Amino acid sequence: MALPTAEALFDTFFAPWHPPEEHEDGNVWLRPDFEEIELPPGTHIRVLDRLTPEGRAAAGARVAGMERAAREDWPALLGVSGEPGPAWLEAFDRWATEERVAEMLKTARPEQSANPILVLACEAGALTGGLLLRAHPGMQWLVDWPYWNSAVFDLNTRTRLHVFAWAVRRFAAGGAETPLLARYETALKLLRGG
Amino acid sequence: MHFLAAFQIDSDETRRTEILCELEACFGTWSRTKALDHAYVVRVPGYGVYENIQLRLLETARAQPEKVFVCLTPLMTSGLYHGRMRKEAAESLNTLTDEA
Numbered sequence: 001m002a003l004p005t006a007e008a009l010f011d012t013f014f015a016p017w018h019p020p021e022e023h024e025d026g027n028v029w030l031r032p033d034f035e036e037i038e039l040p041p042g043t044h045i046r047v048l049d050r051l052t053p054e055g056r057a058a059a060g061a062r063v064a065g066m067e068r069a070a071r072e073d074w075p076a077l078l079g080v081s082g083e084p085g086p087a088w089l090e091a092f093d094r095w096a097t098e099e100r101v102a103e104m105l106k107t108a109r110p111e112q113s114a115n116p117i118l119v120l121a122c123e124a125g126a127l128t129g130g131l132l133l134r135a136h137p138g139m140q141w142l143v144d145w146p147y148w149n150s151a152v153f154d155l156n157t158r159t160r161l162h163v164f165a166w167a168v169r170r171f172a173a174g175g176a177e178t179p180l181l182a183r184y185e186t187a188l189k190l191l192r193g194g
Numbered sequence: 195m196h197f198l199a200a201f202q203i204d205s206d207e208t209r210r211t212e213i214l215c216e217l218e219a220c221f222g223t224w225s226r227t228k229a230l231d232h233a234y235v236v237r238v239p240g241y242g243v244y245e246n247i248q249l250r251l252l253e254t255a256r257a258q259p260e261k262v263f264v265c266l267t268p269l270m271t272s273g274l275y276h277g278r279m280r281k282e283a284a285e286s287l288n289t290l291t292d293e294a
Contacts, residue, residue, distance in 0.1 A: 062249060069241035077240075112222035113250045119242035 001102040006030055006165075006172035012110045013117045014168070017146055031149065031162035033169070033183065034190075039158050048142055048153070048160075055145055062147035066126035073123060084127055086181055092124055093170070093179035101171050121171060122148055125164030128184055132161065136191050154191050161187055196291055197244060198267045198275075199251065200233040205260040213258055220250035227286040229279055237290050244269045 004012070010030040018028045037048065051059060070088075074080050078091040108115040129152045133139050139161075142153040148164040166183045169175055201217055203210045214232065224243065226236040238244050248266060255262040275287055 062245070065245045065248075066242065069245045073240035073242055109223065113220075114222055114224065114238070114243040114246040119240075119246055122246075123242045 001105070003098060003101055003105070003171070003173040003175070006169040006175075009117065009172050010165075010168050013108070013115065013121075014146070014148060016110060017113055017118075019145075030168060031151070031165040033162060033166060034187070035160045035162070037153075037158045037160055039155075045140075045142070045153065045155060051143065051145060056143055059143035059145050059147045059150060060141065063126050063129070063141060063143060063150050066122045066147070067130045069119075070123035070127040074127075084131060086131065086184060089124075089128065089131070089179075089181040089184055093176070093181055096170060096175070098176060101175070104171075117171060118148075121167040122164060124167035124170065124180060128166060128180060129161075129163040131184065132163070132187060135188055139191070157191055159191065195240065195244070195269050195271050196235055196237045197269050198229065198233060198235050200230075200265045201255075202232065202263040202265075203258075203260065204262070209260060213260065213262060216254050216258075217251060217262075217264075220247055220254055222247070225290055227283060227290050229275070229277075229283050229287055235275065235287055235290060238269070241269055 007030050014030075015023075015028045022028050039045070039048070049056065071084060074084075074088060074092070078088070078095050080088045080091045104116050104120075108117045125148060129141060129150070132152050133141070136154065138156055139152045139154045141150055142160060143150040149162075150164065151160045151162045153160050166180060169178065170180050199217075199221075201214065203213050205213065218226075218234070221234065221236050224236055224238050224247070226234045229235050236247070238247065251264050251266070255264045273291075275291065279287070
């Protein structure tokens with residue numbers, strides 16, 4: 001079974017969970033891997049944030065919840081242990097073979113929000129974001145809704161990294177060629193000016 | 195792994211049935227037992243699924259014009275449920291948590 005494109009995966013498993021008004025506004029699409037944001041000097045990061053304080057808290061809680069879920073679920077799933085680190089991403093990449101992803105796609109039901117494709121992609125996105133924040137402390141979460149539209153943001157380079165989109169792309173056709181670990185390492189190099 | 199979800203729905207009986215049906219749909223196809231009229235024990239494979247069910251339940255509860263309250267236990271990997279339940283509920287609960 002050939003894996004679908006990342007856009008098709010997003011449209012099937014994620015798009016249906018976006019609020020109707022987002023669909024009407026044409027705002028439901030798979031985000032790019034990263035974006036460089038135009039932010040005039042002195043402008044507060046808040047201008048990039050479209051959520052209310054309550055919405056921000058809710059999205060932040062979900063992102064934190066999915067990172068916690070990855071910490072709890074991955075040791076049994078991937079055989080990892082200890083504190084999460086790049087080795088966890090490497091184990092995830094090793095586990096997510098084309099055959100395993102195809103098998104998941106056969107049984108995953110998009111009408112269930114707790115289907116394995118959405119859950120694992122969100123765990124991977126949240127964990128990757130958490131690792132980036134720890135490796136490059138200048139970064140912060142820029143949360144959005146649904147929570148998988150959240151990104152990690154670096155104010156110095158004004159770069160927004162859409163880590164959840166990385167995870168969706170990892171499960172799509174050609175995903176194994178751009179492993180999560182490689183994306184993580186490339187991002188750190190970029191942020192450190194390498 | 196399993197958790198218990200309990201609901202309080204402040205509405206008339208007809209709406210309560212409709213809302214309960216919507217809340218139950220949030221569990222998807224994951225195995226569950228209706229332990230009490232408004233309380234379910236649900237078996238899930240891990241924390242990520244639990245997090246996403248939690249989100250759907252809260253969104254569904256908030257979307258109702260009536261007051262709907264939701265209480266979830268933490269996700270449990272072992273342990274026994276105790277109480278006084280209908281026989282079939284108790285038996286089904288034992289099977290569900292035995293497999294978890």
